[in-house]
Amino acid sequence: MNSKSRNNNYLNIIFKILVLLTLYLLQQLPATVLTTAASVPTAFAQVKLSVPFIFLITACISIAIMFYLHQRTQKFTTKKLDWQSGIWIVGGAIFNYSINMLFLPLMKTSNNANVAAQNQLMKLFPVLFLIYAVIIAPISEEIFFRGYLINWFFADNLYLGAVVSAIIFGALHISQDPAYFLSKAILGLTMGIVYLKTKNIKANIILHVINNISAFFIG
Numbered sequence: 001m002n003s004k005s006r007n008n009n010y011l012n013i014i015f016k017i018l019v020l021l022t023l024y025l026l027q028q029l030p031a032t033v034l035t036t037a038a039s040v041p042t043a044f045a046q047v048k049l050s051v052p053f054i055f056l057i058t059a060c061i062s063i064a065i066m067f068y069l070h071q072r073t074q075k076f077t078t079k080k081l082d083w084q085s086g087i088w089i090v091g092g093a094i095f096n097y098s099i100n101m102l103f104l105p106l107m108k109t110s111n112n113a114n115v116a117a118q119n120q121l122m123k124l125f126p127v128l129f130l131i132y133a134v135i136i137a138p139i140s141e142e143i144f145f146r147g148y149l150i151n152w153f154f155a156d157n158l159y160l161g162a163v164v165s166a167i168i169f170g171a172l173h174i175s176q177d178p179a180y181f182l183s184k185a186i187l188g189l190t191m192g193i194v195y196l197k198t199k200n201i202k203a204n205i206i207l208h209v210i211n212n213i214s215a216f217f218i219g
Contacts, residue, residue: 162192
């Protein structure tokens, strides 16, 4: 590889990283709307009345952009969901539930910034938070962590990409609790494997939705 090719390759990687960071901020927008609204004083009631509208519009725009880019950058052809996809989804759901139950007693109840922030938003905006946790987050997180990370940086080794994306997925669920990080990383790896086995981003999105719904019942 000559110096010009290497420079082009480096520029391409830098460009992808910058785009990825931009898309991460886009993926975080709906949650940012809620956290920002949570800090608004109670006296500004009229401002809070507009939160649902801003939240839903932001969520729709961010998901539409992310889906559009994913469809044009995926390195393999999307397959239709079939009975084999269903087996992977069901098997992944059972495995994820088992992992959650296994790690729950090991997780600390204090110093977990991610859980504390979620609990606060649930109290302030129960309906919007439910929509975010069960629908919006599974879609945007799967497109970002599985769709973008795996396809853009690990086209030659998709399964290595699944491992790396799982580690980043666990790390970005901010926590000082090793058990919490490890549980999220394992869940992320499950999502990645289901994505690569089914060749359809919708499969791991469905699995993520099931996982988040079950989380409300197991605490």
